[in-house]
Amino acid sequence: GAVVSQHPSWVICKSGTSVKIECRSLDFQATTMFWYRQFPKQSLMLMATSNEGSKATYEQGVEKDKFLINHASLTLSTLTVTSAHPEDSSFYICSATRTAQETQYFGPGTRLLVL
Amino acid sequence: AQSVSQHNHHVILSEAASLELGCNYSYGGTVNLFWYVQYPGQHLQLLLKYFSGDPLVKGIKGFEAEFIKSKFSFNLRKPSVQWSDTAEYFCAVLPMDTGRRALTFGSGTRLQVQP
Numbered sequence: 001g002a003v004v005s006q007h008p009s010w011v012i013c014k015s016g017t018s019v020k021i022e023c024r025s026l027d028f029q030a031t032t033m034f035w036y037r038q039f040p041k042q043s044l045m046l047m048a049t050s051n052e053g054s055k056a057t058y059e060q061g062v063e064k065d066k067f068l069i070n071h072a073s074l075t076l077s078t079l080t081v082t083s084a085h086p087e088d089s090s091f092y093i094c095s096a097t098r099t100a101q102e103t104q105y106f107g108p109g110t111r112l113l114v115l
Numbered sequence: 116a117q118s119v120s121q122h123n124h125h126v127i128l129s130e131a132a133s134l135e136l137g138c139n140y141s142y143g144g145t146v147n148l149f150w151y152v153q154y155p156g157q158h159l160q161l162l163l164k165y166f167s168g169d170p171l172v173k174g175i176k177g178f179e180a181e182f183i184k185s186k187f188s189f190n191l192r193k194p195s196v197q198w199s200d201t202a203e204y205f206c207a208v209l210p211m212d213t214g215r216r217a218l219t220f221g222s223g224t225r226l227q228v229q230p
Contacts, residue, residue: 032216043205043220044159093159097216103149104218106159 003027004096006107013084014115021079021110023094029074030096034104035067038091050077084114117142119208121221128196129229136191136224138180138206147209148189149218150180154202162204165189176200198230 003026013019023033032051036044048069050056056069066088068080077096081088091111095104120139128134140146150162163174170182180191189206206221 034217041225043222046217046219049217095159095218103161103164105161106151108158 002103002105004030004094004105004107006092006094006110008110009108010111010113012113012115015085016083019081019084019112021081021092021094021112023077023079023096023107025075025096025105028096028098030077030098031074032097033071033077034095034097035069035077035079036093036095038093038109044093047079081112084112086114088112089114117146117208117210117219119206119219119221121204121206121224123224124222125225125227127227127229130198131195132228134191134193134196134200134226136204136206136226138189138191138221140187140189140206140208140219142187142208142210144213145211147211148180148182149207149209150174150178150189150191151205151207152202153205153223159205162191196226196228198228200226201228202226 005024007022035047037047038044046059047062048056048058050069050071052071052074058064071077091109093109095106097104118141122137148165151159152162153159162178163172165172165182173179178193182189204224207218209218
């Protein structure tokens with residue numbers, strides 16, 4: 001159990017376009033989902049925490065208007081990278097938990113390349 | 116703010132050698148502790164976790180970790196590594212009394228096991 005999927009697994013887009021990444025908990029209801037960014041050979045950096053039905057909490061330095069997060073249901077959260085630029089190219093990973101003390105289960109990640 | 120230190124950035128071992136990866140955190144309150152593994156080209160998977168109770172926890176694939184509260188450490192061990200253990204290992208901490216539900220990750224340790 002506790003499977004998290006992400007779609008797409010990779011995406012290439014032109015600079016200035018927007019890209020939506022989906023994160024789904026397949027076999028459990030996720031009250032909270034997290035979005036991370038991972039640079040090559042580095043650790044995961046938390047971008048935002050998303051609670052179902054409420055606004056996301058963004059980490060310091062993360063632009064809310066650029067990285068739009070929607071957690072409309074207990075099994076789906078989306079991250080939209082608006083007006084993407086080459087510096088937004090990265091590996092985006094989501095995770096999900098059932099409760100505050102529950103283990104986070106990670107999705108496979110989405111590799112974004114902005115040309 | 117809490118931080119997590121993994122002092123070994125890159126470890127190279129021969130098969131059958133013993134492994135110990137260090138993890139120290141800086142937070143004085145109650146914490147949940149995790150070790151995640153990321154095999155090449157795959158997503159993060161939970162190796163083991165500590166919530167409470169016996170400070171020596173056993174995880175999958177023969178891994179174990181010991182929580183030493185006085186040293187703020189949660190080192191990962193395996194008596195005899197295999198080539199298939201080649202991966203990136205991340206230690207993570209979840210403070211339990213801040214209201215914050217996001218994990219703080221260490222910078223990761225790349226383990227390379229030579230056959």
